[in-house]
Amino acid sequence: MKKIVLILFLFLPGIAPVLQAQVENAPSEGISDEQLFRTGVRELADDSFGGRKPLTRYEDLTVNYIADKFKTLGLQPVNGSYFQEVPMLSVKTNVKGNVVTMKGKKGAARFRMMDDMVLWTLHAEEKLKVSKAELVFVGFGINAPEYEWNDYEGIDVKGKIAVMLVNDPGFYDDSLFRGKNYMTYYGRWTYKYEEAGRQGAAGALIIHETAAAAYGWSVVRNGRANNILCLNSPTGNKERVSLQGWITGEAAQKLFDVAGKSLDDALAAAKQKGFKSFPLGVTTTIETNNDIRIASSRNVAGVLPGSDLKDEYIVYSAHWDHLGIDAPIDGDSIYNGADDNASGVAALFVIANKFRQLPEPPRRSILFLSVTGEESGLLGSEYYVEHPLFPLVKTVVNLNMDAYGDKLRTSEVRASGGGLSKDIDRYVVEAAAAQGKPARFSTTNPGGGFFRSDHFNFAKAGVPVVLAAGANPLPPKAPEGMLWGGKSAYHQPADEYRESWDVSGSLEDIYLYYGIGLRLANDGYFPKWDDATYKAARDEQK
Ligand SMILES: [Zn+2]
Structure with a gap:
């Protein structure tokens, strides 16, 4: 196998160093890649790190550990520090009486929190009141010029509560947006609240529907039962809608009943091009008392300076x-997050070490970034792209690593987001070929999976991203990921490091990203987007 790979490499000079390193297993100061990887995972996933929850004392332990490691690996601090402060807000919203009443021309309806509706604020305000706000049905709540779709056209929602559908029109009509099997970001709930904020709405309520959301009501409800962690802006998030929420399908029916309007007609109309949003003739007053805490978390950053293109960056x-210490399962309350994502951080160490060992520094600089708050909604990466340490316009690509643990060798490379950037796809094909593997691309995104890790914030800000990993042809020949006793350890205390982990596939995936980053670091090219939304974001960068 290795001989075949070797021959392939001879024709791919840009990636040749990957192979060299791979064959020699790169002992540096007596440490192999595998040892470096295992040590990183073992230590970060140790019980003494308490599951690495932001804003706890375990955060200090974790970020200092990563910064020390970056330093040892020869990475330089940025502006004199390995840390980027990330202002955060922790908020628990308490709706007065746990009930919201809405009045329309056909009477009043009461909605119980959690059962009929969930509501929360991301404002840093202990008391928040939305008085006599009118409700407006805004279809999907989407303003997408590239799809010639604007649900907010000709309607003023300032100070009002916008009620909307989940997903995007393509889910119902293959000729709209990107069709049924590809949820665009416009279909994601986070977009809908952002857009309602830009429109000046006081609130945004999404009507839940299991198929279109890709998850049930319990997921919505449980996600909002406790404190919510979010970024905190200089205004205390006043630019966001005051109240965000979801309402069940049955409760939405009640809402339309008191409005004297047909929910079915509204849903059918909203799915047609040219739909016009309309007021429901319903008002409500909502008061909340909120437990708030303002604090800073940290991203950790270290840079390996390039040579002649050192003001351009590979990230x-x-x-x-991870999730910290929580309800015990099988007597264990520490959610260690070995796979998710001590393994990704340890992969950063391995890749940094490989770049450092190159006989000549790469032409472009390499930024290693370990971000906070992913589990709370991709917060650290969102903050980074809003406050980048180096200009995004000079940021060539983002290679994000999430869940690299306990993985057997694989026979192919599978990539998400195929076609978004044909340039990126070519780099993936080339790096996979260098490992003797075919690359397969998925061009669908039915449940919006593409939006659920940190790479997405880079894409949204216009930076091209790679999302590829080794896989076996389906059905899998060997178990993938962390299956212990046939049970997935995902987001469980059982996501622990074990010496019995097979990391041969983990290392292959690390080398895949190393190969792509190395190629881009040296060839001086800026990969371009083909997708209109991300391309527009790239064009807007300064
Ligand atoms: Zn993760």
């Missing part, structure tokens, strides 16, 4: 945070 990222 490797991996979130350091």
Whole structure:
């Protein structure tokens, strides 16, 4: 196998160093890649790190550990520090009486929190009141010029509560947006609240529907039962909608009943091009008392300076945070997050070490970024792209690593987001070929999976991203990921490091990203987007 790979490499000079390193297993100061990887995972996933929850004392332990490691690996601090402060807000919203009443021309309806509706604020305000706000049905709540779709056209929602559908029109009509099997970002709930904020709405309520959301009501409800962690802006998030929420399908029916309007007609109309949003003739007053805490978390950053193109950047990222200490399962209350995502952080160490060992520094600089708050909604990466340490317009690519643990060798490379950037796809094909593997691309995104890790914030800000990993042809020949006793350890205390982990596939995936980053670091090219939304974001960068 290795001989075949070797021959392939002879024709791919840009990636040749990957192979060299791979064959020699790169002992540096007596440490192999595998040892470096295992040590990183073992230590970060140790019980003494308490599951690495942001804003706890375990955060200090974690970010200092990563910064020390970056320093040892020869990475330089940025502006004199390995840390980027990330202002955060922790908020628990308490709706007065746990009930919201809405009045329309056909009477009043009461909605119980959690059962009929969930509501929360991301404002840093202990008391928040939305008085006599009118409700407006805004279809999907989407303003997408590239798809010639604007649900907010000709309607003023300032100070009002916008009620909307989940997903995007393509889910119902293959000729609209990107069709049924590809949820665009416009279909994601986070977009809908952002857009309602830009429109000046006081609130945004999404009507839940299991098929279109890709998850049930319990997921929505449980996600909002406790404190919510979010970024905190200089205004205390006043630019966001005051109240965000979801309402069940049955409760939406009640809402339309008191409005004297047909929910079915509204849903059918909203799915047609040219739909016009309309007021429901319903008002409500909502008061909340909120427990708030303002604090800073940290991203960790270290840079390996390039040579003649050193003001251009390749960004490797991996979130350091996990779920902390919570309800015990089988007597264990520490959610260690070995696979998710001590493994991604350890992969950063391995890749940094490989770049450092090159006989000549790469032409472009390499930024290693370990971000906070991924588990709370991709917060650290969102903050980074809003406050980049180096200009995004000079940021060539983001290679994000999430869940690299316990992985057997694989026979192919599978990539998400195929076609978004044909340039990126070519780099993936080339790097996969260098490992003797075919690359397969998925061009669908039915549940919006593409939006659920940190790479997405880079894409949204216009930076091209790679999302590729080794896989076996389906059905899998060998178990993938962390299956212990046939049970997935995902987001469980059982996501622990074990010496019995097979990391041969983990290392292959690390080398895949190393190969792509190395190629881009030296060939001086800026990969371009083909997708209209991300391309527009790239064009807007300064
Ligand atoms: Zn993760």
